[in-house]
Amino acid sequence: MLDAVFNHSGFYFPHFQDVLENGEKSPYRDWFHIKYFPLDTEQTPPNYDTFAFEAAMPKLNTENKEVQEYLLEVGRYWVKEFDIDGWRLDVANEVDHHFWRIFRSEVKSIKPDLYILGEIWHDSMPWLRGDQFDAVMNYPFTTNLINLFAKQSISPSKFIENLTSVIHMYPKNVNEVNFNLVGSHDTPRILTECGEDIRRLKQIYSFMLTFIGTPCIYYGDEIGMTGEQDPGCRKCFPWEREKHNQELFQHVQKHIALRSTHPLLANEGILSFLPADLHEGCISFTKSNGEDTILILLNCRDEETAYSLPFDLKGKKIVNLWNEEEFAAEADTIEVELEEYGFAILQL
Numbered sequence: 001m002l003d004a005v006f007n008h009s010g011f012y013f014p015h016f017q018d019v020l021e022n023g024e025k026s027p028y029r030d031w032f033h034i035k036y037f038p039l040d041t042e043q044t045p046p047n048y049d050t051f052a053f054e055a056a057m058p059k060l061n062t063e064n065k066e067v068q069e070y071l072l073e074v075g076r077y078w079v080k081e082f083d084i085d086g087w088r089l090d091v092a093n094e095v096d097h098h099f100w101r102i103f104r105s106e107v108k109s110i111k112p113d114l115y116i117l118g119e120i121w122h123d124s125m126p127w128l129r130g131d132q133f134d135a136v137m138n139y140p141f142t143t144n145l146i147n148l149f150a151k152q153s154i155s156p157s158k159f160i161e162n163l164t165s166v167i168h169m170y171p172k173n174v175n176e177v178n179f180n181l182v183g184s185h186d187t188p189r190i191l192t193e194c195g196e197d198i199r200r201l202k203q204i205y206s207f208m209l210t211f212i213g214t215p216c217i218y219y220g221d222e223i224g225m226t227g228e229q230d231p232g233c234r235k236c237f238p239w240e241r242e243k244h245n246q247e248l249f250q251h252v253q254k255h256i257a258l259r260s261t262h263p264l265l266a267n268e269g270i271l272s273f274l275p276a277d278l279h280e281g282c283i284s285f286t287k288s289n290g291e292d293t294i295l296i297l298l299n300c301r302d303e304e305t306a307y308s309l310p311f312d313l314k315g316k317k318i319v320n321l322w323n324e325e326e327f328a329a330e331a332d333t334i335e336v337e338l339e340e341y342g343f344a345i346l347q348l
Helices: 014-025 065-082 097-110 139-150 156-167 172-177 198-208 246-261
Strands: 002-004 086-089 115-118 179-181 214-216 270-273 282-288 293-299 305-308 318-320 325-327 335-338 343-347
Touching: 002 065, 065 097, 097 115, 139 156, 139 179, 139 198, 156 270, 156 282, 198 246, 198 293, 282 305, 293 305, 293 335, 335 343
Parallel strands: 002 086, 086 115, 179 214
Antiparallel strands: 270 282, 282 293, 293 343, 305 335, 318 325, 318 343
């Protein structure tokens, strides 16, 4: 998947340099949003539209037919020549909807299953009606995971309330392909957000890799890279194995394997949160397809706890898929021991 910036160009883009040099006489004067001539790159903000008021990133006029064709050819070229699997569209909310509709039509005509991902940080339903993007970077999802597991600034009940709202932003087919992330090139490293507590990061992955959507792991997060906001989050990957946190790496690997083996840990079935007041400090949810059910338990506290299963399970086989531990379902109540920041994945 390639990252495309169709909202703005760089300062040394030849067409922009031509406008700087030739002003109103430039054949590219209408490729940009210019307020008056000559262009003034020194004033703040400059006298032409830009990304983030940055003079070195002039905004492209995507209503201009020549600009449209130039950008559409970029979109088509990489699909035709290199058979890429997707486009990630930078600052997608600052480009007009009409252009994105044309873009989708053009690239999907070449490769119908091409994945079109928009970078939008808020409720994105206007772009997800089937005529523009397939998915967006699900930053509302990110925010809630960081607030609960990393910063511990919200309660499990508030987390469930917030994430239920996130789920209801979009229809089921969008939630299944939405790009769920906990870190990117625009955010501090997730381990840094967790105060470098590996236990909390492991729990984040335990949630993300049993939840609906398309989970994304930012390079290096799986081996415990740290870093503050850009440029700290964009450090080079350390290839020396002794610098990798193998415990974290194996934790992520095992979750991916389970998600691949058990469709209920991915997008199959219906997800339902259990009330947070069933057990203080814990989050629990089920994934069920009507025949099989998996129950995910997460202890969000720094102390051990015993979670009483709120179901009548007498006579049923219960297996913890993580460690293959079996529970005898003969008693009226069953308790599952959860270590601090621990979890269980129970197949009922």
